[in-house]
Amino acid sequence: DVKVTQSSRYLVKRTGEKVFLECVQDMDHENMFWYRQDPGLGLRLIYFSYDVKMKEKGDIPEGYSVSREKKERFSLILESASTNQTSMYLCASRSPGTNSPLHFGNGTRLTVT
Amino acid sequence: AQSVTQLDSQVPVFEEAPVELRCNYSSSVSVYLFWYVQYPNQGLQLLLKYLSGSTLVESINGFEAEFNKSQTSFHLRKPSVHISDTAEYFCAVGENQAGTALIFGKGTTLSVSS
Numbered sequence: 001d002v003k004v005t006q007s008s009r010y011l012v013k014r015t016g017e018k019v020f021l022e023c024v025q026d027m028d029h030e031n032m033f034w035y036r037q038d039p040g041l042g043l044r045l046i047y048f049s050y051d052v053k054m055k056e057k058g059d060i061p062e063g064y065s066v067s068r069e070k071k072e073r074f075s076l077i078l079e080s081a082s083t084n085q086t087s088m089y090l091c092a093s094r095s096p097g098t099n100s101p102l103h104f105g106n107g108t109r110l111t112v113t
Numbered sequence: 114a115q116s117v118t119q120l121d122s123q124v125p126v127f128e129e130a131p132v133e134l135r136c137n138y139s140s141s142v143s144v145y146l147f148w149y150v151q152y153p154n155q156g157l158q159l160l161l162k163y164l165s166g167s168t169l170v171e172s173i174n175g176f177e178a179e180f181n182k183s184q185t186s187f188h189l190r191k192p193s194v195h196i197s198d199t200a201e202y203f204c205a206v207g208e209n210q211a212g213t214a215l216i217f218g219k220g221t222t223l224s225v226s227s
Contacts, residue, residue: 004156033214040122041219042203042219043203043217045214045215048214056214090157099164099209101147101159101162102147102149102157103159104156104158106156
């Protein structure tokens with residue numbers, strides 16, 4: 001089975017801090033994604049990456065950046081955390097092919113105070 | 114670009130009753146569709162998928178969904194639900210072209226009570 005691991009289950013950070021959310025997958029997937037999940041809004045795509053050092057903006061990239069230096073690791077960075085970035089963050093990966101399913105991690109619940 | 118609409122945000126039902134969770138999509142190209150389930154405090158798990166071929170797809174735990182191209186729908190059904198089916202369900206659509214990502218609906222919370 002594919003395993004997608006998010007390094008932290010819960011994080012509490014202060015406004016203005018730089019925050020790193022880490023995600024690692026063990027199936028050599030080229031494609032990796034970061035989504036944000038909020039009640040009543042479902043999942044919204046922040047960034048995705050089709051290969052090492054490649055990145056594409058999703059629907060809500062403002063206030064975020066990403067890093068993909070190795071194939072198995074995809075990091076989400078909040079350059080200066082704000083309270084409106086308090087949310088559940090979900091990482092996912094999939095194999096190449098436009099119709100491959102996503103495999104999700106268990107999520108990181110970030111609270112910015 | 115594609116979009117997904119889940120028509121019900123919450124669906125309360127009694128145990129052993131049938132249920133339908135509705136999903137409509139829009140896209141200008143051919144699509145593939147998924148239903149994901151999220152149990153409390155967990156990530157999303159794939160429930161079932163439609164890629165091509167037979168329009169009726171089934172999961173191992175009794176759910177089924179039917180792809181209806183003319184109505185652009187992919188509704189999820191189960192003839193008899195259990196308490197353990199209580200979860201949030203997400204419909205997702207992807208387009209059969211490179212450079213696109215899955216788009217998710219806002220989710221439907223299924224609450225099964227005895």
